[in-house]
Amino acid sequence: MATDPEAIPREALPRQSGAARAWRVLRAARPARTGPGMDRAAAWPASAGSGPSGRALILAVATIFALVVTLVGATLRYDRERRVQNAHDQAATLARVLEEQTASVLWAADVALLGIAETLRRQPGLAAHDPAFEDSLRRVRNQVPAIRALFVIGADGFITQDTDRHTPHRNLADRDYFRAHLEGPDRGMFVGQPLVSRSVDTWFVGLSRRVETPAGAFAGVAAAAVDARYFESFYEDLGLRSGDVITLATRDGVLVARQPRADDRVGQPLVGAEGQNLLLDALARGRGGTFEKPSEIDGRPRIFGYRAIEGRPLVVLVGLPQDRVLASWYQGVAVATAATLAVMAFGIFVVWLAMRHSRREAAARQRLDEAATLEALGRLTGGVAHDFNNLLQALVSALRLLRSGPADGARAQRIIEHGLAAADRGRRQVAELLRIARWRDTRPREVDVNALLGEMTALLRGAASPGARVELDLAEDLHRCRADPARLDAAILNLVVNAREALPPDRDGQGVIRISTANCREPIVSNDARRLDPGRFIRVSVQDDGAGMPPEVRRRALEPFFTSKGESGAGIGLPQIHAFVRELGGDMQIESGPGAGTRVSLYLPRA
Numbered sequence: 001m002a003t004d005p006e007a008i009p010r011e012a013l014p015r016q017s018g019a020a021r022a023w024r025v026l027r028a029a030r031p032a033r034t035g036p037g038m039d040r041a042a043a044w045p046a047s048a049g050s051g052p053s054g055r056a057l058i059l060a061v062a063t064i065f066a067l068v069v070t071l072v073g074a075t076l077r078y079d080r081e082r083r084v085q086n087a088h089d090q091a092a093t094l095a096r097v098l099e100e101q102t103a104s105v106l107w108a109a110d111v112a113l114l115g116i117a118e119t120l121r122r123q124p125g126l127a128a129h130d131p132a133f134e135d136s137l138r139r140v141r142n143q144v145p146a147i148r149a150l151f152v153i154g155a156d157g158f159i160t161q162d163t164d165r166h167t168p169h170r171n172l173a174d175r176d177y178f179r180a181h182l183e184g185p186d187r188g189m190f191v192g193q194p195l196v197s198r199s200v201d202t203w204f205v206g207l208s209r210r211v212e213t214p215a216g217a218f219a220g221v222a223a224a225a226v227d228a229r230y231f232e233s234f235y236e237d238l239g240l241r242s243g244d245v246i247t248l249a250t251r252d253g254v255l256v257a258r259q260p261r262a263d264d265r266v267g268q269p270l271v272g273a274e275g276q277n278l279l280l281d282a283l284a285r286g287r288g289g290t291f292e293k294p295s296e297i298d299g300r301p302r303i304f305g306y307r308a309i310e311g312r313p314l315v316v317l318v319g320l321p322q323d324r325v326l327a328s329w330y331q332g333v334a335v336a337t338a339a340t341l342a343v344m345a346f347g348i349f350v351v352w353l354a355m356r357h358s359r360r361e362a363a364a365r366q367r368l369d370e371a372a373t374l375e376a377l378g379r380l381t382g383g384v385a386h387d388f389n390n391l392l393q394a395l396v397s398a399l400r401l402l403r404s405g406p407a408d409g410a411r412a413q414r415i416i417e418h419g420l421a422a423a424d425r426g427r428r429q430v431a432e433l434l435r436i437a438r439w440r441d442t443r444p445r446e447v448d449v450n451a452l453l454g455e456m457t458a459l460l461r462g463a464a465s466p467g468a469r470v471e472l473d474l475a476e477d478l479h480r481c482r483a484d485p486a487r488l489d490a491a492i493l494n495l496v497v498n499a500r501e502a503l504p505p506d507r508d509g510q511g512v513i514r515i516s517t518a519n520c521r522e523p524i525v526s527n528d529a530r531r532l533d534p535g536r537f538i539r540v541s542v543q544d545d546g547a548g549m550p551p552e553v554r555r556r557a558l559e560p561f562f563t564s565k566g567e568s569g570a571g572i573g574l575p576q577i578h579a580f581v582r583e584l585g586g587d588m589q590i591e592s593g594p595g596a597g598t599r600v601s602l603y604l605p606r607a
Contacts, residue, residue, distance in 0.1 A: 057358075061351050065344055072336050080329050084303065087325040088290040091305030094318040095288065098246065099307035101234070105146040106207065106312055109224045110189045112140045113209040116152065116222040120211045124219065128160045138163045148197075148204060148227040152211065153178055154220045167199045177208035181221050185210060191313050194228060194256050194267040203228040203266050205256055228257040228266060235259035243321030245295060245302065251313045253277040262297050270296045279315060282306055295319060395419050444482045444584060446607040449517055449540055450474045456489060460515070463493055464500050468511035468544070475518045481538050481604040483584060488604075491577045492542065495600050498573065499544035502598060514543045524603055526587045536606050537586060543599040549592040557590055577602070 116137070120126065126133060137150045141163050152161035157173030172178055177192040192206035204225040211220040228248075235246040236259050248256040253270045255262070271277050278293045288307040295302055302319035309315070453460075453472060461470045496513055503511040520539045524532035549557065558578050578588045585605050592598040 057351060057354055061347055065347065068340060068343065072340050076329075076333055076336060079332065080326065083325060083329050084292075084322075087303045087320050087322075088305070091303050091318045091320050092288065092290050092307075093305070094246075095305035095307040095316050098235075098316040098318065099288075099309055102231070102248065102314060102316055103309050103312070105144070105226070105230075106189075106191070106309070106314075108144045109147055109207045109226060110209070112144060112147070112150065113189060113207065113222045113224055115140070116150065117209045117211050120152065120219065120222065121214060124213050126161075128154075130161065133161055134163060137161060144224075146226050146230045147224045148200075148202075148230075149225040150223070151225075152220060152222050155218055160220065164199055170198055172198075175206065177206040177223055178221050181208060181210040182218060185212075185218070191250075193250060193254060196267075197225060203257075203263075231257035232259050232261055241324070243300065243302075243324050245317075245319035247317040247319070249279060249315050249317065251283060251308060251315055253279045256314070258297070265297055278304075279306065279317065283308060283315065292322070395423065444484050446480050447483050447485050447488065448478075448480055449488075449538065449604070450478050452485060452488065453492070453515060453517070456493070460493065460496050463496050464513050466510075467503050467505075468500050468513045470496065471512060471514045473514060473516035475516075477519065478517050479519055479538055480607040482607045483604055484580075487580050491580055491602065492540065494573045494577060495542035498600075499542055499546065499598065502544050502546035502548075504547055512545050514541075516541045516543070520603060524587060524589075526589075530587070532587060532603060537603045538606060539601050539603055541599055541601045543597060545597045548594050548596045548598055549590075550594055554590055554592050558588070574600075 119133075141147050141150050150163045151159050151167070153172050154160040157171040157178060158169065159167055159172065173182075175192070175195070177190050180187055180190045180192070187210070190206075190208045192208070194203050194205055196202070197204055204227050206223055207226055208221045208223040210218065211222050213219045231248050235257075238246070240246065240259060245258065245260065247258045247270075249270060250256060255265050255268055255270055257266070269277055270279050278291070278296065282289060282291050282304070283306075287310075288305075290303060290305045292301070292303050294300060301322045303322060303325060304317055304319045306315055306317045453474065457470070457472065464470045492515070496515070499513045500511075516539075518539050518541075520534045520537040523534055524537065526532065557574055559575065574588075574590075581588045581602050581604065586603040588603070589601050590598065591601070
C-alpha cells in the first residue's frame with residue numbers, strides 16, 4: 001500500500017535538537033575549562049580543589065611554624081639576655097662589696113703605719129730593735145689579720161724595728177716602697193708592687209709611710225707586709241662556686257692575689273692570649289663596671305665585674321663563668337627545641353592527614369566526574385539512537401514509497417527531497433558528535449538570552465514534563481550578556497530539571513516552573529560580601545512553586561557533593577553553575593524557604 005510522503009508525521013522526521021541536547025548535557029556534566037592548559041579541577045570552587053588547597057595548607061602551616069620558631073627564638077633570646085644581665089649585676093655587686101672590704105684592710109694598715117711614724121718622730125733616738133717598741137708592733141700586727149709583718153727601715157736602708165725575730169740583715173734600699181718615700185716626701189701611704197719576702201719567701205704587698213725627724217728630715221720608712229694569701233683565704237671563705245674567680249690586681253694590671261690560686265702568675269701582668277691587658281682596657285672606661293672576656297689565666301669565658309679602690313692603686317675583679325650562668329638557659333633551649341620539634345612533627349602529621357584526605361576527596365570527585373560523564377554519555381547515546389531511528393524511519397518510508405509503484409515526477413521528487421532532508425540532518429548530527437569528540441575550548445561571547453531561551457523552549461518543556469509546565473517571562477528590553485552559550489544552555493536546563501525534581505511527587509495538579517529575564521537594577525551583594533554594580537548585569541531566574549528548602553539545606557546548596565536527593569544525586573550541578581557564573585564575574589543567588597518554593601537567579605555581565 002502506497003504511503004503519501006505528505007502523510008509522514010512530523011514527529012518521525014529527525015530534529016537537530018536531539019544531538020544538541022545531548023551535547024549540552026555532556027557539556028554540563030564535564031568540568032568547565034576557562035582557558036588553554038587549565039585542568040578540569042579549575043572549574044570547582046576553591047574549597048573543593050585539592051591542588052591549590054593543598055599548597056595553601058602547606059603554606060599556612062609553614063607560616064605558622066615560622067611564627068612559632070620566631071616567637072620561641074625571640075623568647076629564648078630575651079631570656080638569655082636577662083640571665084646575662086643578672087650575672088653582670090651580680091658580678092658588679094660582689095666587686096663593690098670586695099672593694100669596700102679591701103679598702104677597710106688598707107685603712108687599718110694605714111692607721112697602724114701612721115701611729116708608728118708619729119711615735120718615731122717623737123722619739124728620734126729610739127734604739128734599734130727596742131724590745132718594748134717591737135712588742136707594741138706585734139700587738140698592732142695581731143689586730144690587723146691582713147698584715148704579716150710590721151717593720152721600720154732606717155735612712156740607710158736596714159731594718160731597725162721588726163715584728164719578726166729572725167729577719168736577715170739585708171739592705172732594703174732597693175725596694176719600691178723605700179725609694180718612693182726617699183724621693184717623694186708628700187706621698188702619703190704608698191702601695192707597692194707584689195714582692196717576694198726575703199725573710200719568709202712568700203708574696204706580699206708593701207704598704208709604707210715616711211718617717212721623719214722632728215725637723216722634717218727623712219729618717220726612714222714604716223712598712224707593713226700585707227700577705228697575698230690573706231686575700232686568697234678570705235675569698236675562699238666566701239664559698240665560691242665552680243668556675244667563679246676573685247682577683248686582686250694593681251691598676252697597671254699586675255696580679256696580686258687570686259682565688260682559685262695561681263701562684264705562678266702572681267706579680268705578672270694579666271695579659272691575654274692576644275697580648276692585651278683586659279683590665280687596663282676596662283679601667284680606661286671607668287673606675288667600675290663589667291665586661292665579658294675569656295680569663296687571661298685559664299682562658300674560660302667569664303662575665304667580670306671590677307672596682308678600683310678609691311685613692312689606692314688596687315682593683316678587685318669578680319668573674320662568673322658564662323657556661324654556668326647559661327647552663328639552665330641551655331636546658332631551656334633543649335626543652336623548647338624538643339617541644340617545638342614535637343609540635344612541628346605533629347603539625348606535619350596533621351598536614352599529611354589533611355592532604356591524604358584531600359587526595360581521597362579528589363579521587364572521589366574524579367569518580368563522580370566519571371560517573372556524571374558516563375551518565376551524560378548514556379543520555380547522549382539514547383538521544384543519538386532516537387534521532388538516528390527517526391532518520392532511518394524517514395529514509396525507509398521514502399524508499400518504500402518509491403518501491404510501492406511507479407510515481408509521477410512531482411511525487412517522486414517530494415519523496416526524494418524528504419529522504420535528502422533526513423540524510424542532511426544525519427550529516428549535521430554526525431558533525432555534532434565530532435565536535436563533542438574534539439572537545440574544543442569555548443570562550444564567552446555576546447549572547448541574546450531571550451533568543452537562546454526561545455530556541456530551547458521545547459527542550460525545557462520536555463525536561464519539565466510531565467510534572468510541570470514551563471512559563472517564560474522575558475524582558476523586552478533585555479541587554480545582551482557575555483557567556484558561553486553551550487554552558488548557559490546546560491546551566492538553565494540543569495536548573496529546570498532541579499525545579500522539576502523539587503516538586504512533590506504526590507502533588508495534585510501540574511507544577512509551574514517560571515523562567516524570567518530582566519535587566520538588573522537592584523543592589524547585588526554576593527555570599528562572600530562582594531558588591532556588584534547593578535547596572536552592569538542581567539538576571540536570569542528559574543523559579544518553582546515546590547516545597548522549598550529548609551535554611552540548613554539552602555546554606556549548603558552550593559557545597560560540592562552536598563545533595564538532599566540521597567544516592568540519586570551527585571551534588572555537583574549547582575556548584576558547577578556557581579563556578580561558571582563566578583568565572584564570568586557574575587554571581588548566583590538562591591532564595592528559598594519551606595513551602596515558598598525556590599528561586600535561583602544567575603547574574604550575568606552585560607556585553
